Amino acid sequence: MLHPFDFPGGIYPPERKDRSTLSPLRRAPLPSQVILPLCQHSGRPATPCVARGDHVRVGSLIAKRDGLISADVHATVSGTVGHVDSDAIHIDSDGQDTRQYLPPLDWRTTDAPTLLMRLDESGVVGLGGAGFPTHIKARVIEWHAIDTLVINAAECEPYITADDLTLRNYPNDVLEGAQLIAALCGAQQIIIGIEDNKPEAIAALEHTLPDSQPARVTLAVIPTRYPSGSERQLIKKLLNRTVPSQGLPADVGVLCHNPGTLLAALYAVRDGQPLVERMVTLTGEAITQPGNYWVRLGTSIETLLSHAGLDNARLSRVILGGPMMGTSLETLNTPVKKTTNCLIAATPDELPPAPVESPCIRCGACESVCPAQLLPQQLHWYARAQDDDKLTSHHLFDCIECGACSYVCPSHIPLVDDYRDAKRRLRYQQIEAAKAEHAKHRFEFRQARLAREEAEKQARRQARLAHNKPTDGNASNESTSAPPADLRSLRIAQTAAKAAVRKAEKVLARAAQQEPQQPHEDLETLLATAQENLKAADFQLAQARESAKAPTAEDTP
Amino acid sequence: MSDTFSLWGIVSAIGILTGLGVGFGALLGAVSERFKGDEHPLVDQIDALLPQTQCGQCGYPGCRPYAEAVNEGDALNKCPPGGEATIHALADLLGREPEPLDGEAPSEANVAYIREAECIGCTKCIQACPVDAIIGAAKQMHTVIEDECTGCDLCVDPCPVDCIDMLPRSTPLGQWQPVVLPTGVIASDRTPATRGPDVTPI
Numbered sequence: 001m002l003h004p005f006d007f008p009g010g011i012y013p014p015e016r017k018d019r020s021t022l023s024p025l026r027r028a029p030l031p032s033q034v035i036l037p038l039c040q041h042s043g044r045p046a047t048p049c050v051a052r053g054d055h056v057r058v059g060s061l062i063a064k065r066d067g068l069i070s071a072d073v074h075a076t077v078s079g080t081v082g083h084v085d086s087d088a089i090h091i092d093s094d095g096q097d098t099r100q101y102l103p104p105l106d107w108r109t110t111d112a113p114t115l116l117m118r119l120d121e122s123g124v125v126g127l128g129g130a131g132f133p134t135h136i137k138a139r140v141i142e143w144h145a146i147d148t149l150v151i152n153a154a155e156c157e158p159y160i161t162a163d164d165l166t167l168r169n170y171p172n173d174v175l176e177g178a179q180l181i182a183a184l185c186g187a188q189q190i191i192i193g194i195e196d197n198k199p200e201a202i203a204a205l206e207h208t209l210p211d212s213q214p215a216r217v218t219l220a221v222i223p224t225r226y227p228s229g230s231e232r233q234l235i236k237k238l239l240n241r242t243v244p245s246q247g248l249p250a251d252v253g254v255l256c257h258n259p260g261t262l263l264a265a266l267y268a269v270r271d272g273q274p275l276v277e278r279m280v281t282l283t284g285e286a287i288t289q290p291g292n293y294w295v296r297l298g299t300s301i302e303t304l305l306s307h308a309g310l311d312n313a314r315l316s317r318v319i320l321g322g323p324m325m326g327t328s329l330e331t332l333n334t335p336v337k338k339t340t341n342c343l344i345a346a347t348p349d350e351l352p353p354a355p356v357e358s359p360c361i362r363c364g365a366c367e368s369v370c371p372a373q374l375l376p377q378q379l380h381w382y383a384r385a386q387d388d389d390k391l392t393s394h395h396l397f398d399c400i401e402c403g404a405c406s407y408v409c410p411s412h413i414p415l416v417d418d419y420r421d422a423k424r425r426l427r428y429q430q431i432e433a434a435k436a437e438h439a440k441h442r443f444e445f446r447q448a449r450l451a452r453e454e455a456e457k458q459a460r461r462q463a464r465l466a467h468n469k470p471t472d473g474n475a476s477n478e479s480t481s482a483p484p485a486d487l488r489s490l491r492i493a494q495t496a497a498k499a500a501v502r503k504a505e506k507v508l509a510r511a512a513q514q515e516p517q518q519p520h521e522d523l524e525t526l527l528a529t530a531q532e533n534l535k536a537a538d539f540q541l542a543q544a545r546e547s548a549k550a551p552t553a554e555d556t557p
Numbered sequence: 558m559s560d561t562f563s564l565w566g567i568v569s570a571i572g573i574l575t576g577l578g579v580g581f582g583a584l585l586g587a588v589s590e591r592f593k594g595d596e597h598p599l600v601d602q603i604d605a606l607l608p609q610t611q612c613g614q615c616g617y618p619g620c621r622p623y624a625e626a627v628n629e630g631d632a633l634n635k636c637p638p639g640g641e642a643t644i645h646a647l648a649d650l651l652g653r654e655p656e657p658l659d660g661e662a663p664s665e666a667n668v669a670y671i672r673e674a675e676c677i678g679c680t681k682c683i684q685a686c687p688v689d690a691i692i693g694a695a696k697q698m699h700t701v702i703e704d705e706c707t708g709c710d711l712c713v714d715p716c717p718v719d720c721i722d723m724l725p726r727s728t729p730l731g732q733w734q735p736v737v738l739p740t741g742v743i744a745s746d747r748t749p750a751t752r753g754p755d756v757t758p759i
Contacts (some may be wrong), residue, residue: 436609440690442613443619469757 005240007233010225011404013158013324016223020283023291025169028280028307030097034076034298034361036062037088040338043069044204050088054081057100059274061121062089071133071338072123074274078298088335091298102272107180115184115269116171122268123275123338128152128258129321129454129529131339134265137255138184144250149187149215151178153201153259154222154229157322162279165292166259167194167201175205177262180269182215185255193234195224195542202306206548226324227402231256233371237258245398260341280336282308284345286315302332305345316348323351358411359362366405366415372398376405376415388429391422399423404533441525448532455539462543487548490541497534504530600628606646610638611687612709614660619687627651634659638708667708667723669701675720682712682721703727 039045046063056075057063074318077093084090107115119135126132140146151174155163167174178190190212194202205219221236222228233242234256241252249256260279267273276297283290288309295304305318321342344351347529366376375394382390396419405415417510504527511520604624615635617623628635633647633656640662641655648655671682671691678696690706693699701712703726712722 257683436607439611439705440604440609440620442690442705443609445622446687446689447619 007228007236008373009369009373009404010227010233011369011407012224012228013407015224016158016283017161017164019285019290020159020281020292021164021200023289025165025279025292028293028295028299028304029294030057030077030093030095030297031303032093032095033300034086034093035300035335035384036073036076036089036091036298037335037337038063038073038086040073040297041125043067043070043071043133045086046070046073048084050081050084050089052084053083055079056081056091057098058276059100059102062091065120065123065133069133069136070147071125072121072132073273074123074276076276076298088444095184102268102274104272105269107183107266107269110269112184115180118272119265120275122264124261124264124268125275125338126258127260127264127278127338127341129325129339129341131337134257134261135439136549137257138181140248140250141185142257144460145187146187146250146255147253148188148239148255149178149182149190149248150184150235150254150256151190151192151259151262152229152231152234152256153192153198154234155198156195156224156226157230157324157342158226159283159344160281160283160322161283163200163259163340164294165281166263166279167198171201171204171208171261173266174209174259174262175208175217176270177264177266178217178257179215180266181255181257181262186213187255189465190215191238192217192219192239194219194221195227195228197224198219205212205513212325213524217275226404227400230371230400230402232400245395255453275338276338278336278338280304280340281342283342283345284318285350286311286345297338298335299337301329301334301343304336304345307334307345310345314347315345316351316353317346317517319346319351325401333413336386354414357410357413359416360411360413363410365408365410369404369408371402371404372400379422380413380418382504385420386425388422388426391426396422396426424483438525441529445529445532447527447538448529452532452536452539454533455536455543459539459543462510462546466546487544490537491542492538494534494541496528497537500530501527501534597625597628598622602650603627603647606650607641608639608643610707610709612638612707612711613687614638614710632656632659637662638687642671643757663708666705666726668703668726669708669710669712669724670724671699671701672720672722673698673700675718677718679717681715681717685711685715687711 038048044065044067047066048063050056050060050062055078057078058075059073061072062075062081063200063471065072073089075091077091078096078098079094082090082092102118105114105118114137116135119138120133122135126134126137142233150376153163153167155161175190181187182190190207194205196202202219202221208527209217209219222237228234228237231249235243235254239252239254241254243249243254264275264278266390268275277294278297279292280295281292282305287305288311290308293304301318301320318329318332319342320329320340322326323344326342330407359379360380361376364377370376373398378394379391379396379399380388382394384395399416399419401420403416403417406413406417409415461470504523507524508520508527511523571725600621601624604621607620607624609676611619613619615623615626615638617626620726623635627647633638633644633651633653636643637658637660641658644658647653669682669691676693676698678693680693680695682699683691683693687709688705688707690702691712692697692702708723708726710723713723719723
C-alpha cells in the first residue's frame with residue numbers, strides 16, 4: 001500500500017458487479033459476418049487496403065493507418081471481403097477460422113524499434129475506452145522521461161468487470177505485458193492501482209507478483225470510490241502527482257495503461273496476434289447469461305446479446321460502456337469495436353429513465369463531488385448561456401465527463417450533457433477559426449504570387465524593349481517603366497522582405513523541432529508567401545536599378 | 558541643515574533627473590524607431606473577426622481590404638458569410654452600433670463542386686479562385702480541393718458551361734459528436750419518476 005493521497009470529490013454508486021463476475025470467462029461463438037469500422041480508435045480513420053471479393057484470414061491487414069494518430073485494422077474472421085465503404089469493411093466468414101499471424105518475438109531480446117513496429121502493425125489501441133494507439137503511447141519516451149508505469153485496474157464504473165476478469169484469468173500475462181511496455185518506455189517501477197472490491201484479482205496478482213522481472217512491481221489497493229479509475233485521479237491517488245491542466249500523464253513522468261491493453265500488447269509481440277478480439281462484459285437484468293466473453297471485433301451487438309440470452313420483452317435499453325459515462329444505443333445492429341468494454345441490457349426497473357429536469361437550486365452538491373475541482377454549477381449556467389469566454393476561464397476542458405455531478409444533482413439536471421454540448425461547440429469553433437486562418441494564408445500567398453508574376457512580367461518586358469531598341473532606350477524607358485520607382489524605398493522593401501523570409505524560416509524550424517510529428521502546412525504557406533514577396537521585391541528593385549542606370553549610361557558618352 | 562538645501566544639491570538633483578529623463582527618452586525613441594512595425598494592429602484585429610472566405614461580396618477584393626476599409630469608417634454590415642455574429646463582434650470591437658446585415662446570410666456552409674464530365678478545361682475558375690483551391694490545367698479537367706474551398710461563389714460566374722455547383726460541405730465523422738447520455742441512469746435508488754417531455758440542452 002502506497003501513501004494514501006487523495007483526489008477531491010467522488011461518489012459511491014451501487015456497484016452491481018456481481019452479476020457478471022459469478023460466471024467464468026467464456027468465448028462468444030464465431031460470427032457469420034463481421035463489420036469492422038475504419039475508425040475504432042482516436043485519431044484519423046484507417047484507409048482500406050482490400051477490395052470486395054478478396055479472401056482474408058484472421059489477422060490479415062485490411063486497413064492501414066492514415067497519419068500518425070491512427071491504427072491498423074485487421075480481419076477478425078477468415079472469409080471473403082464483402083461491402084467496403086468509407087466507414088466500414090464487411091467480411092463474410094467461411095467458418096474455417098484460418099489464421100495469418102505475424103512471427104512471434106521474444107521481447108526480452110528484441111530491440112525497441114522492432115517492438116514499436118510490431119505494436120504499430122498489430123493495431124493495438126487503449127482498450128479502456130479512449131482507444132489511443134499504443135505504439136504512440138510507447139513512443140512517448142522521445143518527448144518525455146517516464147519513470148512509472150501505472151496499471152489502471154481500478155475499474156470504478158458500476159457493472160463493468162472486464163479488467164477484473166482479465167486479471168483473475170491472466171495475471172502472469174498482464175504483468176509480462178506491463179514489463180514489456182515498461183522496458184519500452186524506460187519506466188523503473190510499475191504500480192497496479194486496483195480497487196478493494198476485487199479480492200480475487202488481488203489474490204491472483206499477489207500470487208504472481210514476486211516472479212515479475214525486471215521492473216519493480218507494487219500492488220496498490222485503494223478504497224472503492226467513483227471515479228478513481230480516471231487517469232488523473234488515479235495518478236493523484238497513487239503518486240500524489242497532479243497532471244497539469246490540458247496536459248498528459250507523461251508530463252509528470254507517468255504512463256497509464258489498462259490491463260486489457262497490456263494483454264493485447266503482449267499477445268501482439270509474443271504470439272504475433274494482431275488485435276482481433278477483446279473481452280466484453282455482457283450484463284444487465286435483461287439477459288439470462290451475463291458474464292465476460294472473448295468477442296471477435298466486428299461482431300454484431302444484437303447477435304452477441306441474443307447469444308447471452310437477451311429477453312426482448314424485459315429490455316428497456318442497451319447501454320454501451322458503463323452506466324455513468326456510457327451511451328444508450330439507438331440500434332443494436334452495430335458492431336463491437338476495439339473500445340467496447342461493456343454492454344448493459346437494462347430493464348426499466350434497473351435503470352429507469354431520467355426524471356424530469358427542474359431548475360437549479362444552487363445547493364452546491366455538484367461542487368463537492370467534482371473530482372476535477374471544477375465548479376459544475378457555474379459551468380452549467382455558462383454552458384446554457386453559451387458564454388464561451390467564461391467556460392474557458394472556468395476550465396471546461398478539464399472536465400472528465402465522469403457524471404458525478406449529474407448523479408448527485410437533486411434537480412436531475414443533465415449537467416454532463418450540457419458540458420459535452422459546450423465542448424463540442426467550442427471545438428467546432430476552434431476548427432472553423434483554424435480553417436479561416438488557413439484560408440487567409442492561402443489568399444495572402446496567392447496575392448504574393450500574383451504580385452511576383454506581375455513584377456517578373458514587367459522586368460521581362462523592359463528587358464525585351466531595351467534589347468530591341470538600344471538606341472532610343474532613354475525614351476522607351478521613360479514611357480514603359482511603371483510609376484517611377486524610388487530606389488531607396490524599394491531597397492527598404494527588399495530588406496523587409498528578406499527579414500520576413502528569415503523570420504518565417506526561423507518559426508518553421510522551431511515548430512518542426514518542437515513538434516516533428518505534426519504537419520506545419522500553415523507555416524510552410526507563410527514561408528512561401530514571404531519568399532514570393534522577396535522575389536517580387538527583387539524584381540522591382542532590379543528593374544528600378546536598370547531604369548535608373550540606363551539613362552545615365554546614355555548620357556555619359 | 559543648510560547642506561540639505563544648498564544650491565549645489567538642488568542643481569545636481571535637477572541635472573541628474575533631467576539627464577536620466579533625456580537619456581531614457583532618447584533610448585525609448587531610438588528603440589521605437591528601430592523596431593517600428595508597419596502593420597496596423599486594429600486592422601489585424603478586425604481581419605481576425607472576418608470569416609476569411611475572400612468572397613468579395615463586401616465590394617472589396619478580399620477580407621483584408623475590407624478590414625482596412627472598416628477601420629477607416631466603412632459600414633460593418635457588408636459581410637454576408639459572417640452574418641450577424643460577425644457584425645456583433647465587429648461592433649463590440651469598434652464600439653459602434655451594430656447594423657442589420659446588408660444582404661442574405663448563407664443558410665449553411667457550402668463548397669464548390671465541379672461536374673467533371675462537363676468541364677471543358679478553360680481555367681477561368683482557377684483564375685477566379687482567391688485561395689488556389691481549384692487544380693487543373695488548360696484543356697484538362699478541373700476539380701476543387703474541398704478542404705481548401707471557402708465557398709465564396711467566385712468561380713461560379715466565370716464558368717462558361719455552368720458546370721460548377723455549390724453543395725453543402727461534408728463533415729468528417731470525427732468532427733461530429735452526438736450528445737446522447739443516459740442521464741441519471743443509476744436512479745433506481747431514487748423514486749421512479751414518469752418520463753416527462755424531453756428537455757433538449759440549449
